[in-house]
Amino acid sequence: MIIRLSVKNLHFGYNSTEVLRDLTLEVGDGQIASIVGPNGSGKSTLIKCIDRILVPSAGDISVDRCNVTKMKQMELAQMIAYVPQNSLRVFPNTVFDVVLMGRRPYLGWKGSKRDDDVVWEVLGLLGIDNLALAAFTELSGGQQQKVLIARALAQETGVILLDEPTSNLDVWHQIDVMEILRSLVRKRDLTAIIAIHDLNTAARYSDIIVMMKKGKIVSAGKPENVLTGENLASVYGIQANVRITEDIPYIIPLSRIPQKTAGFKK
Amino acid sequence: MAVRRGPVRGREVVNLKRTRTGKKSKIQEEHSHSVLKKGLFILALVVIIVLASGIIITIGPMPITVLEVYCTLINKFIPDIFSISRSMENVVWLIRMPRIMGAILVGLGLGICGCVMQAVLKNPLASPFTLGISSGAQFGVSLAAVFGITILGGPFFLIGNAFVFALLCSGVIIALSGLKGATSETMVLAGIALNYLFQATNQLFNYIANDDQRSLMSAWGMGSISGLNWNSIMVIGIATIICVPLLYSKAWDLNLMTIGDEGAKSMGVDAGRVRLFIMVVSSFLVAALVAFVGVIGFIGLVAPHIGRLILGSDHRYLILAAGAIGAILLLVADAISVNLLAPTVIPTGTIMAVIGVPFFLYLILRGRRREYWS
Numbered sequence: 001m002i003i004r005l006s007v008k009n010l011h012f013g014y015n016s017t018e019v020l021r022d023l024t025l026e027v028g029d030g031q032i033a034s035i036v037g038p039n040g041s042g043k044s045t046l047i048k049c050i051d052r053i054l055v056p057s058a059g060d061i062s063v064d065r066c067n068v069t070k071m072k073q074m075e076l077a078q079m080i081a082y083v084p085q086n087s088l089r090v091f092p093n094t095v096f097d098v099v100l101m102g103r104r105p106y107l108g109w110k111g112s113k114r115d116d117d118v119v120w121e122v123l124g125l126l127g128i129d130n131l132a133l134a135a136f137t138e139l140s141g142g143q144q145q146k147v148l149i150a151r152a153l154a155q156e157t158g159v160i161l162l163d164e165p166t167s168n169l170d171v172w173h174q175i176d177v178m179e180i181l182r183s184l185v186r187k188r189d190l191t192a193i194i195a196i197h198d199l200n201t202a203a204r205y206s207d208i209i210v211m212m213k214k215g216k217i218v219s220a221g222k223p224e225n226v227l228t229g230e231n232l233a234s235v236y237g238i239q240a241n242v243r244i245t246e247d248i249p250y251i252i253p254l255s256r257i258p259q260k261t262a263g264f265k266k
Numbered sequence: 267m268a269v270r271r272g273p274v275r276g277r278e279v280v281n282l283k284r285t286r287t288g289k290k291s292k293i294q295e296e297h298s299h300s301v302l303k304k305g306l307f308i309l310a311l312v313v314i315i316v317l318a319s320g321i322i323i324t325i326g327p328m329p330i331t332v333l334e335v336y337c338t339l340i341n342k343f344i345p346d347i348f349s350i351s352r353s354m355e356n357v358v359w360l361i362r363m364p365r366i367m368g369a370i371l372v373g374l375g376l377g378i379c380g381c382v383m384q385a386v387l388k389n390p391l392a393s394p395f396t397l398g399i400s401s402g403a404q405f406g407v408s409l410a411a412v413f414g415i416t417i418l419g420g421p422f423f424l425i426g427n428a429f430v431f432a433l434l435c436s437g438v439i440i441a442l443s444g445l446k447g448a449t450s451e452t453m454v455l456a457g458i459a460l461n462y463l464f465q466a467t468n469q470l471f472n473y474i475a476n477d478d479q480r481s482l483m484s485a486w487g488m489g490s491i492s493g494l495n496w497n498s499i500m501v502i503g504i505a506t507i508i509c510v511p512l513l514y515s516k517a518w519d520l521n522l523m524t525i526g527d528e529g530a531k532s533m534g535v536d537a538g539r540v541r542l543f544i545m546v547v548s549s550f551l552v553a554a555l556v557a558f559v560g561v562i563g564f565i566g567l568v569a570p571h572i573g574r575l576i577l578g579s580d581h582r583y584l585i586l587a588a589g590a591i592g593a594i595l596l597l598v599a600d601a602i603s604v605n606l607l608a609p610t611v612i613p614t615g616t617i618m619a620v621i622g623v624p625f626f627l628y629l630i631l632r633g634r635r636r637e638y639w640s
Binding site for chain 1: 291293294296297300384385388389390518519521522524525526528529531532533534535536574578579580
């Protein structure tokens with residue numbers, strides 16, 4: 001395994017409030033890393049800092065051992081793609097046009113045939129080429145999520161960041177989207193970093209889990225080592241039954257722990 | 267551990283073998299047809315502008331045929347091809363053509379400015395009028411008419427004031443929103459607030475003005491392209507030739523900005539910088555246009571929406587279509603305003619609203635069934 005993405009001593013804050021504190025993280029190629037933690041722990045902020053949508057106050061980010069912290073945004077967009085939780089829908093766009101937007105880092109004044117070919121290939125890969133001429137706004141949540149993933153794939157980057165890709169989806173679509181992601185990551189040697197709330201989905205599809213609390217990494221490693229009863233108690237303040245089946249932890253939340261008993265502070 | 271040296275930009279994670287060797291699928295054929303249809307639609311709009319211009323020039327006290335109009339215009343650029351009388355040439359070229367060119371350029375400019383403003387502000391209600399730029403210009407005109415405070419002297423006293431105050435208004439919007447990071451919401455709110463402020467002051471000026479001053483202010487405020495001549499067309503034309511390519515060069519970035527600033531930034535586009543660039547260039551063009559023709563409010567709002575309902579939101583096509591639709595709307599509105607109650611000229615802005623609103627409502631209702639061409 002080659003280290004694809006490396007984050008070192010990353011700090012970020014809004015005004016005087018520090019949101020991310022001294023984060024260090026390494027993810028290899030062909031791996032899915034899920035970032036989990038309670039609301040406000042800094043998961044989405046971390047994702048946005050890696051893609052420099054938010055500018056970190058300190059720290060280094062490297063992709064393939066190249067420091068991208070000072071890189072131009074257009075060059076960075078050729079190395080890291082970002083799938084937002086939702087996409088703004090003020091004006092109508094066709095699915096083809098939305099995915100073609102992913103080619104922006106390569107486009108000159110005029111698009112090329114290769115850009116169109118990439119879009120068709122990506123749409124075919126995700127099985128949504130039949131929707132190419134449909135309005136993005138008229139699609140279901142699951143279809144929209146696939147389109148946004150297709151747009152990230154059209155960027156042809158080694159790293160894909162996803163912010164809550166399954167949060168608005170039913171169970172069938174959650175599995176569908178995560179299976180597609182895992183297959184793409186494995187077959188195409190990509191690195192995916194996912195900010196996610198659903199611990200069971202994270203456990204099932206991730207190679208690495210990064211557990212955060214109040215802007216700090218509490219624990220990182222294989223799912224069965226991170227998603228333990230102790231960690232869930234200290235980070236989420238819940239008592240949970242954790243069952244391990246075929247090395248995959250399965251979490252059944254039982255009850256909240258009174259804050260003083262757990263040493264848990266919201 | 268193996269170590270990869272250097273960054274791998276633009277990894278070809280997509281395998282293009284299938285699309286290179288394979289035949290086009292049905293949906294790909296349909297997509298190619300839709301692209302072709304968009305191109306043909308814009309071409310058709312250009313043809314309509316040429317034909318409508320030829321027909322509208324024939325309307326007037328001196329009877330002229332469409333063929334004579336085109337012969338006169340060709341003769342102007344390639345002399346002595348056709349035999350055209352001097353009086354015919356004067357009527358077509360000096361009297362009627364400036365009005366046509368003015369309608370085309372002003373309609374084109376306002377349509378395009380409305381289109382790009384709506385995109386960068388992510389707001390379907392954004393237009394030079396709703397952002398207060400036109401009201402700012404009107405404020406400048408009122409200052410000149412009521413208090414005699416002018417920036418340029420002589421015959422340009424109204425134009426100079428309108429231009430400078432339209433630009434000042436845009437400058438204030440950009441500066442105010444810059445304090446909060448130039449987000450689309452702050453720009454729209456700042457524009458609306460200034461619009462109210464200028465409207466209120468214009469009403470106050472209107473109240474204290476005498477009849478002559480009031481007549482000057484209201485003639486400008488209702489918008490008309492009657493006063494245009496080849497000199498003013500030259501100024502408007504230069505502003506359009508400079509600004510339109512600059513705005514069109516951002517077509518890709520505008521597509522990305524409609525999905526949100528974060529999405530745009532993740533694909534390499536600095537949304538704040540593009541928004542600032544578009545606002546500065548489009549404000550300059552709008553200021554140049556409204557300074558000469560007054561407030562014509564409807565085009566900047568409606569032309570982009572008509573284009574969007576027909577073509578979708580790809581700004582590579584939409585900017586051109588919005589400009590062409592704006593030109594056609596203003597050509598038709600101006601022809602009606604001049605000829606409906608001739609010799610009385612109805613203000614073009616009034617006619618624009620009267621014919622434009624029902625047409626626009628029809629398109630919106632029709633659009634519920636089918637949003638675009640695809």
